[in-house]
Amino acid sequence: MSKVLIKNNKGGVGKSWLTLQLSSGLAKIGYKVLVVTSDSQNDILGFLGIEAPIKGGLENWVNKGEGDLIRLRDNLFYIPLITNIFSKQFKEKLKDRLNKFSKEYDYILIDAVPVMGIDKEFEEVADKIIIPTFMDNVTCNGVEKMIDNIADINKIKAIVPNRFLGSKDEKIMLEHLKNMLLTSNIFLSNPIKHKAIVTGLNSKYKTIWESKAKGINEIQETIGSVLEVILHE
Numbered sequence: 001m002s003k004v005l006i007k008n009n010k011g012g013v014g015k016s017w018l019t020l021q022l023s024s025g026l027a028k029i030g031y032k033v034l035v036v037t038s039d040s041q042n043d044i045l046g047f048l049g050i051e052a053p054i055k056g057g058l059e060n061w062v063n064k065g066e067g068d069l070i071r072l073r074d075n076l077f078y079i080p081l082i083t084n085i086f087s088k089q090f091k092e093k094l095k096d097r098l099n100k101f102s103k104e105y106d107y108i109l110i111d112a113v114p115v116m117g118i119d120k121e122f123e124e125v126a127d128k129i130i131i132p133t134f135m136d137n138v139t140c141n142g143v144e145k146m147i148d149n150i151a152d153i154n155k156i157k158a159i160v161p162n163r164f165l166g167s168k169d170e171k172i173m174l175e176h177l178k179n180m181l182l183t184s185n186i187f188l189s190n191p192i193k194h195k196a197i198v199t200g201l202n203s204k205y206k207t208i209w210e211s212k213a214k215g216i217n218e219i220q221e222t223i224g225s226v227l228e229v230i231l232h233e
Helices: 015-028 043-047 058-064 088-101 119-125 137-149 168-180 196-203 216-231
Strands: 003-006 033-037 070-073 076-079 107-111 128-133 156-161
Touching: 003 015, 003 119, 015 033, 015 043, 015 070, 015 076, 015 107, 015 128, 015 216, 033 088, 058 088, 088 119, 128 137, 128 216, 137 168, 156 168, 156 216, 196 216
Parallel strands: 003 107, 003 128, 033 076, 033 107, 128 156
Antiparallel strands: 070 076
């Protein structure tokens, strides 16, 4: 099925966190999901408090056909990355390996960071692209450039405003983004508000789907709307 790239050319906007919430949401409703990354920090493991020895991550899978496979939750698996230094051979084989994984998993989510030389390969192999963003001038301008520069704009399915404080300037940028997307087929989700509840869940190594805390429903509904975009074929 789909290979979904979670991408933004700016760091710190919540790509790994959003990847985890989307992938665990898909797994929760019964799909077999694989998460891969171009981030050797492997932040998704940190979000879940998982300390696993990494001997042969995505590099081994691409070059040798086997490697680390870490179970995160029921139906949800993760392949870590050891280094961001990629050989020409690795980049040439990456697409083929991801296509092989797509025969074993219902969905592959790619937690991408703007790493020179591999982001392009992930973009090419992805069927869908989801863009998390802050509602500030710099990040939104970067999103506009991304939309202009991505080879196939039809792959961009959703933009997700994250850590939204509701300031006047943020609301102005959100309205600007809405107007910019009026003539496109790109879904703009409701903003994910910056709430202490998210920090609390992270400290407990839980996803948003593993909480019944007051106020979590709004975040679940927003992430759920993005899941609907991913599920729509």
